[in-house]
Amino acid sequence: MKNQPVIEIKNLYKSFGQTRVLNDFNLTLFKGENLVLMGKSGSGKSVLIKCLVGLMDFDKGSIKVLGKDISNIKQSELDELRTDIGFLFQGSALYDSMTVRENLEFPLRRHQNDSESKTKARVEEALENVGLPQTIDLMPAELSGGMQRRIALARALILKPKIIIYDEPTTGLDPITAKEIILLMMNIQKKYATSSLIITHDVDCARVISNRMILLLDGKDYIQGTFNELALSEDPKIKAFFK
Amino acid sequence: MKFLSSHQSGFISFFNEIGDMGNFTGRYFRELFSKPFEFREFLNQCYQMGNKSLLLVGVTGFILGLVFTLQSRPTLMEFGAVSWMPSMISISIVREIGPVIIALICAGRIGSSIGAELGSMKVTEQIDAMEVSGTNPFKYLVVTRILAATCMLPLLVIIGDFVALVGSAIIENAKGDVSFTLYFNQVFEALEFTDLIPATLKTFFFGFAIGLVGCFKGYNSNKGTAGVGKASNSAVVFTSMLLFVLDFIAVFITDIFYS
Ligand SMILES: Nc1ncnc2c1ncn2[C@@H]1O[C@H](COP(=O)(O)OP(=O)(O)O)[C@@H](O)[C@H]1O
């Protein structure tokens, strides 16, 4: 079971006008693993995962998620597929006109015909998971950055997705809060047995959480391997990441 | 040479924008008529828009009625035509001044807040978040807002017109001893369906324009917080201009039909 791919990206190309962002990029995420994707800021990591969930069109190549080809799929099927993917945005992206409760209910109400009491219970469980049950009636603006990130994580998890994509989960947080978020991610991983794609340039985060790593360099999957393999590499381009 | 080319590119980007807005409008109508319709959010938006602008529309309408009557009185008096006051005021308010002034107020209130709200949702990736959670953000955010503005503006204009006439009646009552009953009797005598129908029809278009431009600017706003301010600001400027163009077209067409 272990070697079953849940995401397969093959020969991906993406340009904005004259600038090539992705240039023959390949990536496979296997079931149950934590794959860390590292790359410099502006190297196209966010672009890559936006292509992955169909938020952005790509120029060439193929993307398969849970066996379905993203580029020729009906809108309704894509929406269905998206409920299997949890997405943590770089800036949390909580709906700022809604309370924490409404933020968490939003995906539930749209995809599940649960009773009121069941919806309520699921929201409470999700908040419990991230350790913030007391914030349920607050607005996102009333929370600190770290709390917002956790609520966003709770929202990404609420439909019990099979795959979770984290876009720089620890960026912009202080080291202690960052550590808390990483711990939370690992607990969730254990509890729900999800497969995760983690984008980061935080070396500590990568060390703790990764089973395998890929470096995105010049639009290509420059190298892959375990954390230790990459950290011991003599290649100056790779070394630059681990300083 | 540089001067010329910078103007040329401004010209081209203006027409590009008109084209983009045309596509946006097309998408609005396609998504308006395809299922599902976000009814709850539509009602919520109607409520928000009414709630946000009612007081403003009331106060503006009232002052408009007062000032307009005070200013016109001496002139009519000179011609010995003070008894024409109610009919003159009501026709000019209901036909022209009411719709235009109130639409402009709403462009400032509703249009700018739509622009800012959608703009900040875009910039902070909330629109993307909505899309990956399997909800069509265009339907949820744009269709409901444009439709709500289209429905609410006529209502707000009718309320504003009425309040303006009340303001006018108060002046007539105080200065000319015209009773409220007499005033409104004259108003209803003067107004005909040929005044009301085109005047109300055009307010639907005004509301549509306010919602459309606000949504278009917000939904397509640029990255960065500066983009949000720009979206909201240019929504107001562009809508105000568009309102006068629409008004001119409406008056032009009415004139063909009723003369
Ligand atoms: N919508 C867009 N239009 C034009 N260029 C874009 C767009 N989105 C991203 N880019 C460009 O793509 C490159 C990669 O961006 P991004 O994926 O956000 O970087 P990061 O790896 O830091 O997440 C950047 O140079 C950025 O300017």
Ligand SMILES: [Mg+2]
């Ligand atoms: Mg990024």
